[in-house]
Amino acid sequence: MIIKDFKPFNGQHCETTATGSLLNQLGIEFSEPMLFGIGEGLGYIFWNMKIMDFPFIGGRVKPDILTENICKNLNLELEVKETSSVKRAWENVKYHIDHGKAVGLKLDCYHLDYFTNKIHFAGHYVSIYGYDDEVAYLNDTNQQGRDARTSLRSLALARNERGPMSSRNRSYTISRSGEMPNLKDIIKKAVLNNATDFLNPPIKNIGYKGISKTSTEIKKWFETSTNISKDFQTSASLMERGGTGGALFRNIYRDFLKESAIILESAELESASEDYNEIAKMWKQLSGLFESIGETENIVYVNQASEVLKELSEKEKSTMEKLREACL
Structure with a gap:
């Protein structure tokens, strides 16, 4: 099942790229900088924990907040699902794709087949717009090839990974809920x-x-x-x-x-x-x-x-x- 009218988002940053592709489906098209700004995305964090190999330096607000701000400021409905069940996590995604709606995913890019630089980073985002018996079809950043594919097994591992910035198989969809503000x-x-x-x-x-x-x-x-x-x-x-x-x-x-x-x-x-x-x-x-x-x-x-x-x-x-x- 592949969504035929899916329009990939052309972006440099993973969360704006994933969320931008979901907005494209709603006919809401902004540049990546405009989405990032509307999402109140600029920030900074220096994060060091004993379980980390080395400190993390981040230049944006913490994961998930950017998309939440975009939806809040554009008067859109954001539906988020998390679960500890790998089976339920896939069902949450499959249901929407089968009904023609792309889904945003948060995951650890280490497990994705197309990532050549194998570093654990559980704050990565992609959107999924299709699947078959073996492969998931993803929209990722320009750096990662934009039109990406990975095995369903690798996707499940990436979504279920634990560690800093990880979520419990987080997926999300966006819908219109009223008039967009000026x-x-x-x-x-x-x-x-x-x-x-x-x-x-x-x-x-x-x-x-x-x-x-x-x-x-x-x-x-x-x-x-x-x-x-x-x-x-x-x-x-x-x-x-x-x-x-x-x-x-x-x-x-x-x-x-x-x-x-x-x-x-x-x-x-x-x-x-x-x-x-x-x-x-x-x-x-x-x-x-x-x-x-x-x-x-x-x-x-x-x-x-x-x-x-x-x-x-x-x-x-x-x-x-x-x-x-x-x-x-």
Whole structure:
């Protein structure tokens, strides 16, 4: 069973790509930056737990929240299902596909057949639009080939994996529930909410405070790591190519602000877009320093990375303060 009218979403980031493809089915078509911005998606987290091989650096709000915000702000109905039963998990998906409705999935990309870089990351998203006796048909990001296929067995393993950021076989669908609000109002509300959250993190490893904290934590990480090369190079790869952070989300948010500045005729949003263009370049520089740390194991690059993070914290705080004032 394959949904004939399914229109794949063309995206760089997994959750906007998965959710965007579900919106396409409803005739709701936005650019990826606009979806990310409407979803109040820009954020930061430095997350380190004993069960993790190395700390996680994320450049967006935590998993699931982006899609929840998109649906809330666009006045759409989001139906989420989770279960510990692998059989029930598949039935939840199969039912909707059999009725012509694509489904969003959250899973661990490690198990997917088409992923060549085998790293456990349970916060990955895809949409599924078809299946046969052996294979699932998925819409993934451009980096992963967009039109992807994996065995039903690998999909079940990916969905049922446990660990950081995992869910209990989470699947979701989206439906219309009424009139969509005015886009100008949606944008202003989303920017204000995103800026307010970024500037008022509940704990010190989130938002601009989290970026600042990372400037000291990477020194501890360097000193305690049992495999500096693997840790820092893998982190750099995840940020730049895996879609967890780095310049990716800053570039996407830059483009959202640029698009929104035209819609709202706002010089303030245009200026903030230019700020994030420079901020994104600094994140690119940071991932390069992480690569150098991994290649040389030289603390000089750790100290340089620490200084870049301190500056990034101040720049992002300042830009978000401007955005908050512009949308009050």
